[in-house]
Amino acid sequence: MLRLTDIVSRFKYLPVVLVGAATLMGIEQGAQSQQADDALRALYQRPDAVPYPEDNPYSDAKAHLGKLLFFDPRLSGENNLSCASCHNPSFSWEDGQKTSVGVPMTRLGRHTPTVLNLAWGELFFWDGRAESLEEQALGPIASSVEMAQDLDQLVGKLQAIDGYSDLFEKAFPGTGITLENVGAAIATYERTIVSATAPFDRWIAGDESAISDAAKRGFALFNGKANCVACHEGWNFTDWGFHDIGLPDDQDLGRYEQLDIASLKHAFKTPGLRNIVERAPYMHDGSIRTLEAVVQHYNHGFVQRETVSESIFALGLTDDEVADLVAFLHTLSSDDPAVTYPKLPN
Ligand code: HEC
Ligand code: HEC
Known part of the structure; x- marks a missing residue:
């Protein structure tokens, strides 16, 4: 006989299957809907902890640095646009616009998605073209229509800001300011952005x-x-x-x-x-x-x-x-x- 637990793993068609199966099992009406209800609710439980990848584990120093970078307009070519300009916490990390405006005052082709709850994400961008948040982060910085920052010059630009050397050293002992670490810090901060x-x-x-x-x-x-x-x-x-x-x-x-x-x-x-x-x-x-x-x-x-x-x-x-x-x-x-x-x- 079908057990409720077997059925619960059939996630997608659960509501239909549950009702059918509960009837099969001859459970009386009240208990049946209560059980179906509980099983359905179980599928919507919030996870207990944020998953961090093994090759970029969480640290306070990284998350702190990542937040600074996320809000720093100096990551853009004209020093006028940060990640948060488009991913604005006031609009749950979007910008309220149909499509956003990038550094050269051009409208982008797509609407800004939220960065909320992306720690659980699998592929990134509307079309899935980035495989990790680490990889994704450098995309908008370099994109000529978004932040338009020459990546070859970004490391030098950050090195010239005194405070950053220390912060990178704390977050990434021994490697300091590198493009990879910029991506890793931003990705760590993004994973802390979880809906309450x-x-x-x-x-x-x-x-x-x-x-x-x-x-x-x-x-x-x-x-x-x-x-x-x-x-x-x-x-x-x-x-x-x-x-x-x-x-x-x-x-x-x-x-x-x-x-x-x-x-x-x-x-x-x-x-x-x-x-x-x-x-x-x-x-x-x-x-x-x-x-x-x-x-x-x-x-x-x-x-x-x-x-x-x-x-x-x-x-x-x-x-x-x-x-x-x-x-x-x-x-x-x-x-x-x-x-x-x-x-x-x-
Ligand atoms: C076939 C899969 C599918 C079904 C069924 C579906 N959605 Fe969606 N939903 C999507 C996809 C994909 C998008 C984004 C589409 C796009 O932008 O081209 C989306 C977008 C949305 C958005 C906008 C989200 C945003 O951030 O802009 C809302 C709200 C939404 N769906 C609600 C619903 C509701 C309510 C239903 C049931 C009535 C529903 N969806 C059914 C796949 C689905
Ligand atoms: C000018 C506006 C703008 C700026 C600045 C910007 N973004 Fe975005 N962001 C977008 C748009 C638009 C997309 C969707 C593009 C696409 O899917 O093709 C996007 C997509 C993303 C995604 C993928 C979300 C998902 O659900 O897959 C992440 C993550 C992200 N941005 C992070 C960042 C970070 C980090 C920065 C700063 C380094 C940044 N963005 C700067 C507009 C912006």
């Missing part, structure tokens, strides 16, 4: 009053009729995979440009949904301005083309159900501690 406990987490932990009835109905829809869980799974609400969800943008081919696999045309990385309210506008092109409009996109607003994921289909959600889903998404916002702007070394 949200009303949703308090509800998952058993506080029934933490979220509204509308939000609870929304969560059921998320895992059921609305099928969001097919891609937005687990506590951070992402499978870290790439999908074409049928946005009208047909210029940007996303993951296909990296892998040249036809079925990946228009596929972009599934973003996590933590603090999603603070992160408008939405999508790789910043084309959707509100959460209502996002849900209506999935409900019936997507374009038809060969590459659209089979998990995208007309949902037939009523206006009330759309409102419930949006109410649920609001419960993912946490009161993250205020981020203080660091005093930069001179």
